[in-house]
Amino acid sequence: MNSPLLLPAFYLPPVSYFHAIKQHPSETLLLEKYEHYAKQSYRTRAKIATANGVLDLIVPIVHGRKERVAVKDIRINYEHDWQRLHWLSLQTAYRSSAYFEYYEDDFRQFYNREHAFLLDFNVAQLELLLKCLKFNKTISFTEAYAAAEADVDLRQAIHPKQGNYWPAQPAYYQVFEERHGFLSDLSAVDLLFNQGPQSKNFL
Template sequence: MSKGILLPALFLPNISYFHVIKNHEEPILIEQFENFPKQTFRTRAKIATANGTLDLIVPTVHGKRMHVPMKDIRINYDHPWQRLHWLSLQTAYRSSPYFEYYEDDFAPFFEKKFEFLLDFNVQQLEMMLKMLKLKRDISFTDSYQYAEGEMDYRNVFRPKSNPLQNPAKPYYQLFEENNGFRSNLSAVDLLFNHGPQAKNFL
């Protein structure tokens, strides 16, 4: 297996995810053979709205098999979740300083239909790495490795317990005055509020 920092493929990855990447110069190694864990950031992203934190969730196709590798998870389009997600992002961030700056880059992810969740998430990661000016090569695992170590972050990013919950410096958020500072949101929150300076807050 290639060497690098071992990460899961997350949906619109959160700030702690990019904090880890910024603090490691090694290439990124995406886990694609793990048994897909439900109710994680692989299908969930948190954004800040006028009414508080909102979860955006990508629905997946549920087959009969109990254990399905991440690389084989398909996205479910039975409901218009893409349109609803994009409306939520527009409503939440239209007034932020840099939403229009990045709008055309994010829009295709809520227009084009991706078959596999892994492809959907990794293409977002590649785009956001460029926006955050983090140059990293990305490769994929060729099997599941059980060994854990300081470079293994596959099980760190959990919605209910995250040891990297507040890794970034506090930064200006659009609704902070009403709702207080919300930590560890999707990095889109940082990008839409601070644009090219976002990397400085990681």
């Protein structure tokens, strides 16, 4: 039996996240619930391609006292209407892509209802993306934080401030490619909206 792949739960995860999933033979994805929340990571940040280049979509969180908080306890902040802005940005960026309308209703739900906790929000998107990308995977969760819970531990490996986790990513058509060239390792929705059912072939 293959050891599960240990991953953090990201907001609309980047393409490299799903490349790692495709490369790992395990049927189980082990998501980390007990790590301390990490600032400026893909846990609250997704990158999309717009007419003006790469845009970061950032989910605001409720900042409490200064002690470190487990990611499972991080709450989403709804004081400002970020959901409307994120959905408008996605529509503006991908309305002219080949498959946006095909997936539009599936993704709109994340911007029409409120999830109290960041982890629940991210896991719900991951479940949808796994389905859209045709991965038959089971999601489980850590029961405590441990230094090494799996043979393949990617909790810190995929990060916007580090180098590209998958430098050999193949190019695919992007809406604004003529303006900016190919932009690698954006959110997997960029791949999905541009390539649709063929997306898994690029992973």
